[in-house]
Amino acid sequence: xxxxxxxxxxxxxxxxxxxxxxxxxxxxxxxxxxxxxxxxxxxxxxxxxxxxxxxxxxxxxxxxxxxxxxxxxxxxxxxxxxxxxxxxxxxxxxxxxxxxxxxxxxxxxxxxxxxxxxxxxxxxxxxxxxxxxxxxxxxxxxxxxxxxxxxxxxxxxxxxxxxxxxxxxxxxxxxxxxxxxxxxxxxxxx
Amino acid sequence: xxxxxxxxxxxxxxxxxxxxxxxxxxxxxxxxxxxxxxxxxxxxxxxxxxxxxxxxxxxxxxxxxxxxxxxxxxxxxxxxxxxxxxxxxxxxxxxxxxxxxxxxxxxxxxxxxxxxxxxxxxxxxxxxxxxxxxxxxxxxxxxxxxxxxxxxxxxxxxxxxxxxxxxxxxxxxxxxxxxxxxxxxxxxxxxxxxxxxxxxxxxxxxxxxxxxxxxxxxxxxxxxxxxxxxxxxxxxxxxxxxxxxxxxxxxxxxxxxxxxxxxxxxxxxxxxxxxxxxxxxxxxxxxxxxxxxxxxxxxxxxxxxxxxxxxxxxxxxxxxxxxxxxxxxxxxxxxxxxxxxxxxxxxxxxxxxxxxxxxxxxxxxxxxxxxxxxxxxxxxxxxxxxxxxxxxxxxxxxxxxxxxxxxxxxxxxxxxxxxxxxxxxxxxxxxxxxxxxxxxxxxxxxxxxxxxxxxxxxxxxxxxxxxxxxxxxxxxxxxxxxxxxxxxxxxxxxxxxxxxxxxxxxxxxxxxxxxxxxxxxxxxxxxxxxxxxxxxxxxxxxxxxxxxxxxxxxxxxxxxxxxxxxxxxxxxxxxxxxxxxxxxxxxxxxxxxxxxxxxxxxxxxxxx
Numbered sequence: 001x002x003x004x005x006x007x008x009x010x011x012x013x014x015x016x017x018x019x020x021x022x023x024x025x026x027x028x029x030x031x032x033x034x035x036x037x038x039x040x041x042x043x044x045x046x047x048x049x050x051x052x053x054x055x056x057x058x059x060x061x062x063x064x065x066x067x068x069x070x071x072x073x074x075x076x077x078x079x080x081x082x083x084x085x086x087x088x089x090x091x092x093x094x095x096x097x098x099x100x101x102x103x104x105x106x107x108x109x110x111x112x113x114x115x116x117x118x119x120x121x122x123x124x125x126x127x128x129x130x131x132x133x134x135x136x137x138x139x140x141x142x143x144x145x146x147x148x149x150x151x152x153x154x155x156x157x158x159x160x161x162x163x164x165x166x167x168x169x170x171x172x173x174x175x176x177x178x179x180x181x182x183x184x185x186x187x188x189x190x
Numbered sequence: 191x192x193x194x195x196x197x198x199x200x201x202x203x204x205x206x207x208x209x210x211x212x213x214x215x216x217x218x219x220x221x222x223x224x225x226x227x228x229x230x231x232x233x234x235x236x237x238x239x240x241x242x243x244x245x246x247x248x249x250x251x252x253x254x255x256x257x258x259x260x261x262x263x264x265x266x267x268x269x270x271x272x273x274x275x276x277x278x279x280x281x282x283x284x285x286x287x288x289x290x291x292x293x294x295x296x297x298x299x300x301x302x303x304x305x306x307x308x309x310x311x312x313x314x315x316x317x318x319x320x321x322x323x324x325x326x327x328x329x330x331x332x333x334x335x336x337x338x339x340x341x342x343x344x345x346x347x348x349x350x351x352x353x354x355x356x357x358x359x360x361x362x363x364x365x366x367x368x369x370x371x372x373x374x375x376x377x378x379x380x381x382x383x384x385x386x387x388x389x390x391x392x393x394x395x396x397x398x399x400x401x402x403x404x405x406x407x408x409x410x411x412x413x414x415x416x417x418x419x420x421x422x423x424x425x426x427x428x429x430x431x432x433x434x435x436x437x438x439x440x441x442x443x444x445x446x447x448x449x450x451x452x453x454x455x456x457x458x459x460x461x462x463x464x465x466x467x468x469x470x471x472x473x474x475x476x477x478x479x480x481x482x483x484x485x486x487x488x489x490x491x492x493x494x495x496x497x498x499x500x501x502x503x504x505x506x507x508x509x510x511x512x513x514x515x516x517x518x519x520x521x522x523x524x525x526x527x528x529x530x531x532x533x534x535x536x537x538x539x540x541x542x543x544x545x546x547x548x549x550x551x552x553x554x555x556x557x558x559x560x561x562x563x564x565x566x567x568x569x570x571x572x573x574x575x576x577x578x579x580x581x582x583x584x585x586x587x588x589x590x591x592x593x594x595x596x597x598x599x600x601x602x603x604x605x606x607x608x609x610x611x612x613x614x615x616x617x618x619x620x621x622x623x624x625x626x627x628x629x630x631x632x633x634x635x636x637x638x639x640x641x642x643x644x645x646x647x648x649x650x651x652x653x654x655x656x657x658x659x660x661x662x663x664x665x666x667x668x669x670x671x672x673x674x675x676x677x678x679x680x681x682x683x684x685x686x687x688x689x690x691x692x693x694x695x696x697x698x699x700x701x702x703x704x705x706x707x708x709x710x711x712x713x714x715x716x717x718x719x720x721x722x723x724x725x726x727x728x729x730x731x732x733x734x735x736x737x738x739x740x741x742x743x744x745x746x747x748x749x750x751x752x753x754x755x756x757x758x759x760x761x762x763x764x765x766x767x768x769x770x771x772x773x774x775x776x777x778x779x780x781x782x783x784x785x786x787x788x789x790x791x792x793x794x795x796x797x798x
Contacts, residue, residue: 070240077237083515092516099507099521106488174239175261184238188477 065172065179074115074170076183079107083183115168121161130157201346203647204339205639206355206378207390208331208369210296211420211453212246214636215335218644220352225397225644227637232338234277238263244278245633249331251292252280253312253319268337276334285480289315294421295327297560299372300358300365300447302740313560325372332376349379352647354639358424359386359444359658362716363772364741364789370771384770385642387635388415388426389441389653391595394638396651398628403651404437406626407591412442414589414622416572416608417635418596423448423568425575427587428653441655443579443587444718446738448571450563452598455533458566459486459493462532463506466522474508478520481508493529494601502526530603537566538607543573543586543615569611576615578719588616593625595634654690657766660723661685662737663774664713665702680730681715681737683723684774685764694765698726701759701779704747710776711744712787725764743787745776758783 075081084104089097112118121140124130132141132153140161143153178184200220205227207214215230231243239262252275254264264272264279275283284291292311299306301324309321322330332355336348355378357369366384373382385393392415396403407413407430417424425445431438460483467474467482474482489506503523510518547565565571576586592609599605605624613621630637645652662681684697704710715737723729729737747758760776760783767773774787 073237073240074242080509080515083513087514087516089516096519097516099505100509100516100519102505103485103488103507103509104515168243170236170240170242171233171267172240173262173265178239 065174067169069180069182070169070172071115072182075108075111078111079104081108116164117166118162118164121163122157124157124160126157126160128157130155199350200352202343203352203354203640203643204348205390205636205641205643206332206335206353206373207387207633207636207639208296208328208355208357208373209249209419209635210294210422210451211249212632213249213331213335214246214633215339216633216636216640217339218640220644220647225641225648225650227397227640227644229633229636230335230339230342232277232335233267233341234334235264235266235275235279236277237279237282239265241266242278247277247331247334248281249276249293249295249327250280250284251276251295251322251327251330252283252287253290253292253322255290266334266337268341274330276330285484286477288312290319292322292327294560295324295331296358297421297447297449298324299328299368300361301560302362302364306368325368325375328369328372329375332373332378336377349377351379352643353378353382354385354643355382356385356387356390356635356639358422358447359388359426359441360424360447360718362659362738362740363661364714367771367789381769383643383646385639386426386441386444386658388417388424388444388595389428389655390635390638390642391415391417391593392428392439392638392653393642393645394630394634395593395625395627397637397641398630402627407437409437411590412587413439413591413593413625414576414612415593415595416599417594418568418598419451420453420597421449421451423450423571425572427579427589428655439651439653441653441658443575444658445571445575446718448563448568449560450537450566450568450571452596454562454566455537455598456483456487456490458536459490459529459533462529463522463524466524467520470522472520472522474520477511478508481511482506490533491600493526494533494603504529534603534607538569538604538611539567540611540614541567541570541573543576544584545570545573547571547574569608572611573615586615588619589622590620591625592622594629595631597631599629599631656688656690657685657772658687659685659716659718660687660720661764661772661774662715662717662723662729663743663762664715665728678730679713680728681732682762683725683727683729684762685766685772686724687717687721689764689766691766691770692768694763695725697762697764699728699761701761702776703757704745704760704776704785705757706747709744709746711742713739714741714743714789715739741789743774743789745785745787747785760785 072082076083081104084100122130132143132151132155134151136151143155144158145155147153174181202217202219205216205218207216215232216227217230218225218227229245231245232247233241233243234247236242238258254273254275256273258264259271259273262270264275266272274280280291281293284293289312295311298304298311298313304310306324309323309326311321311324311327312319315321339348355369355373357366361369370382370384374380392413399406409430409432411430413428413430415426415428417426423445424447426441427443429440429442431440460479463482463486464474464479485506485508489504493504502525504526505521505523507519507521509515512518547563547567547570549564563571573586576589577584580586589612592612594605594608609622609624616622642652644650661684663684665680665682666677667680682697682699685695689695717723717737719736720732758781759779761779763775763777765773765775776785776787777783
């Protein structure tokens with residue numbers, strides 16, 4: 001009787017182990033897919049369709065790149081933003097800095113306008129009376145001073161806020177090696 | 191590849207503005223009750239491996255070194271393994287890698303002294319660069335826009351839509367034909383319509399005004415359209431006439447292809463500022479000079495934006511090149527007012543309406559590069575244009591209204607100066623007025639093209655005008671040959687100025703003998719100023735200003751069956767198709783043979 005139980009237990013254990021291994025392979029495959037595909041196109045059916053594998057190998061999916069890097073690269077390319085911020089200011093006079101900052105400032109503003117169309121959130125003078133409506137979104141208003149009672153609140157506008165009317169970040173299609181490049185090495189050939 | 195459009199299947203009207211420096215696509219759904227014209231966002235490379243959508247596609251091609259193109263750096267969503275780039279990235283590369291960047295391909299299309307089918311661009315580039323032809327470059331810009339459209343509208347293939355493509359009014363028949371050729375190669379439908387750019391600007395204005403345009407213009411008014419783009423200036427006159435009791439617009443005259451524009455202004459400013467740097471002992475290297483040009487482009491906008499007080503200084507800087515930005519920056523102060531004057535007086539000087547632009551100094555050899563204008567004074571070119579189209583010599587055309595187009599006119603001072611000069615020319619009566627309403631300086635041409643297509647399909651005001659030029663075939667006169675002297679040449683008018691679309695005409699003339707089995711070749715001329723010549727008129731003398739030679743025409747004459755003669759006697763017959771394409775036929779006088787004349791694509795066009 002003990003032996004019968006042992007056999008049964010072994011069979012169950014093997015079956016269970018098989019299941020575990022199968023699941024593990026499934027999860028691993030899925031994970032790998034996610035990593036290489038950048039999460040762009042989830043393909044849940046992959047384990048059941050091993051024949052789709054060669055197709056994926058033929059067209060290597062694009063490596064992912066942080067959108068923040070893309071923004072930095074754009075600011076650097078069009079406005080020399082990173083060059084400007086990374087340069088120590090100690091040895092320069094205000095006039096020297098001023099000469100450079102004009103161009104950097106103008107071109108940064110152009111980038112922000114084009115990619116985000118940044119505009120003020122309320123259309124009134126700072127310092128004028130302002131109303132915070134009932135049921136306001138805490139992400140859209142920051143209250144300071146004597147915050148008590150229930151909205152609507154009445155106060156003075158300190159900052160009109162900034163909001164991106166659109167988000168038009170460039171799409172990136174470079175290689176994994178270039179994914180973190182903010183500005184490439186520049187070499188002039190004679 | 192290109193097919194005719196089934197007009198019922200078309201869902202959209204697409205207006206392509208293939209510009210010298212920027213290209214734009216505007217579109218409108220055909221089923222809308224009122225025209226709703228939108229601009230297509232054009233995804234393009236802005237840096238290697240980086241794609242951004244812009245409303246304009248800079249008309250530049252960067253021909254990459256094979257090593258740069260590897261790794262898909264120049265790929266687009268619709269094109270892999272590219273070895274070239276068009277658009278913003280190409281424009282930026284143009285400043286630093288000029289030897290591999292093609293620009294102003296459109297101006298080359300109009301330059302009949304070179305073969306536009308040969309890979310000649312970038313002009314003067316090294317042998318190692320795989321050059322392309324002006325036609326191919328134009329094709330690539332259109333292909334890019336077509337692909338961008340197809341990405342967003344897979345349900346509406348471009349080849350099945352109604353398409354309007356704009357060309358400069360100054361383009362002659364051969365330049366239009368080359369544009370068409372590039373368009374068809376890019377997948378545009380065979381029955382695409384070519385529309386003159388200044389007319390498109392007027393259509394954009396009409397679209398904006400709706401029926402109110404009748405309040406702005408009245409019978410007998412003359413509208414001057416002044417289009418100053420990055421590299422070219424295009425002038426047209428449109429008059430308000432009456433047809434069947436209704437006000438109608440008629441295009442009366444077009445100017446010559448003038449190669450002067452906003453880029454010249456940037457360069458003029460850069461030269462001036464470089465002089466200021468030199469005074470301070472700062473020598474700019476080539477890279478800094480390019481950066482200075484860029485700075486001046488930006489400074490121009492600020493400098494012209496507001497009337498500067500005398501003596502007020504404006505700083506212009508060239509940023510350091512390496513990562514040491516502040517340390518490497520050189521800067522100089524320019525006097526705001528004097529720089530503003532440099533631009534305003536350099537390009538829009540006060541002058542008399544009888545003045546003429548300075549001519550290019552004649553040199554012994556013929557320069558093959560683009561024939562840039564020697565005189566940058568746009569007002570003097572305008573004066574010459576108004577004189578050329580006046581009712582009598584010494585009597586210029588007097589415009590009542592002005593419509594402006596092109597980014598240059600974003601500057602108030604330039605708009606004001608132009609009107610001021612026009613006012614000085616015509617003091618006896620009310621000076622020419624700016625046409626009221628919105629002038630969308632950057633996108634009007636594409637918008638107007640889309641509106642025109644919509645109006646053509648759905649009914650709406652159209653500008654009539656026919657051909658902007660008269661065309662002539664060169665005929666060598668018979669007579670005793672004089673050794674060393676070419677036979678005198680006469681010009682036979684085959685298409686009169688203003689010949690309407692969809693009409694044809696016989697050209698009465700002596701019989702012309704064509705040798706059977708040999709290609710027959712004719713020199714071909716055009717004139718935008720001779721307006722009264724009728725078909726069949728034979729000119730024996732003309733001034734070089736009047737007639738411009740363009741690509742020659744040829745036809746291969748196969749032996750005619752049943753006719754046993756060495757030559758065939760023919761006369762000409764000309765036709766302007768509904769789409770505005772000029773066709774010239776040789777028609778046998780004794781049999782029914784018909785042979786179409788085509789523009790020559792000879793490889794030795796340079797030697798002409």
